[in-house]
Amino acid sequence: MAAQHSQGIQTLLEAEKEAAKIVQQARQYRVQKLKDARAEASKEIEEYKKAKEQEFKAFEASHANTTSNAQTAVDRETETKLQEITDSYNKNKDAVVKKLLDRVVLVKPELHRNLNKVEA
Numbered sequence: 001m002a003a004q005h006s007q008g009i010q011t012l013l014e015a016e017k018e019a020a021k022i023v024q025q026a027r028q029y030r031v032q033k034l035k036d037a038r039a040e041a042s043k044e045i046e047e048y049k050k051a052k053e054q055e056f057k058a059f060e061a062s063h064a065n066t067t068s069n070a071q072t073a074v075d076r077e078t079e080t081k082l083q084e085i086t087d088s089y090n091k092n093k094d095a096v097v098k099k100l101l102d103r104v105v106l107v108k109p110e111l112h113r114n115l116n117k118v119e120a
Helices: 002-105 113-119
Strands: none
Touching: none
């Protein structure tokens, strides 16, 4: 009976060892699957980043022309306005200087309007 009892215990120990091996293999399998999933996710993230970067560069390139065209139009408009101001200055400067000199040189001496009210 002792031999049979010992053999039963031995069978249980072997079954326990086998179960521990299976659990260990399952853990290793799970860890490996997690590593693989992380690697795959990283790869997909990199591909997505590259795709979005290319999309952004294409967008930037297509809008760079618009920006430069707008800048050119603003520069042209600025030059036109500056030329108009310069032409106006050159055209009117003599008349303005003459008016200023007339006001300074030709003084009409007369009493101030408030002085007249006080005396009256």
